[in-house]
Amino acid sequence: MNGYDIEELYYLYRQNNSIAKILLIKYCYWKAELMLPMYYFYNGIFYNEREDCIQEIVTLVFRNLDGYRPDKGGLVKSYISLIMQRAISTIIVNERKKGLRKIRNTYFSLDGYCGEDNNIANIEVVRDSKCQYQPDRCMENREQKEILEEFVIENFSMLEQVIVKERALGYKNVEISKMLEIDIKKIYNANYRIRKKLSKLKLFD
Secondary structure (H helix, E strand, O other): OOOOOHHHHHHHHHOOOHHHHHHHHHHHHHHHHHHHHHHHHHHOOOOOOHHHHHHHHHHHHHHHHHHOOHHHOOOHHHHHHHHHHHHHHHHHHHHHHHHHHHHOOOOOEOOOOEOOOOOEOEOOOOEOOOOOEOHHHHHHHHHHHHHHHHHHHHHOOHHHHHHHHHHHOOOOHHHHHHHHOOOHHHHHHHHHHHHHHHOOOOOOO
8 A cells, every 4th residue: 555656646536536535545544554553552442442443543534634735845645644643642542531530440459359340450560680579669660650651641742652652662763754754853853852851750759
C-alpha cells in the first residue's frame, strides 16, 4: 500500500473518483494497522477492540480530510498521520479514564486476594540485585509511572506523546521519522522540547 501516490489519490478523491476513494480507504486501514501495534504493546487496551479502533481512526481521517490545506506546504500523507496520532491519543485517554473508574471498584492484594467482584489484582513483584521482594519499592515505581503518564498526557503535544511511546519501545529517531513520515529535524526538535519539559518534572526526592 505504501507504493501509492497518496497526493494524487487525494486529488482524484476530491474530484469524486470512487476508485481513488476506495484506494485511499485501503491506505488508511494499512497505515492505521502499522501505527496501532506501537500503542498495542505499550498500552494493551487494543487487545479485544483492535478492529473497532482501526475503523474509528479511518472514519476520523475522512471526517477531517477537508481540513487539509495544500497551501500550508504539508503533504497529505503527513496530514493523515497527524490525524491518526490524535485519534489514537484520544482513544488512549478515554480508555484510561474507563480503567480508572474500574480500578476504584477493584480490590488489590500482594497475594492475589479475590474481592467481592471476583477481580484479582496482584501488585507486580519488583526484585533488587539480591532477589528480595520489596513492596515499598514496587508501589513507588508504580506511582512514578502513573505520575509520568499523567504528566505526558497533560503537557506534551500529540507528536511528543508519540515519540515518547516509540522511544520507550526502543525505536530510534530515524525509525520514528520514517514511521510518521516527517522530517527527522522535527523529531530532534521534539526531543529537545521533551527533555526540557521532563526536566521540570520531579517525581520523588
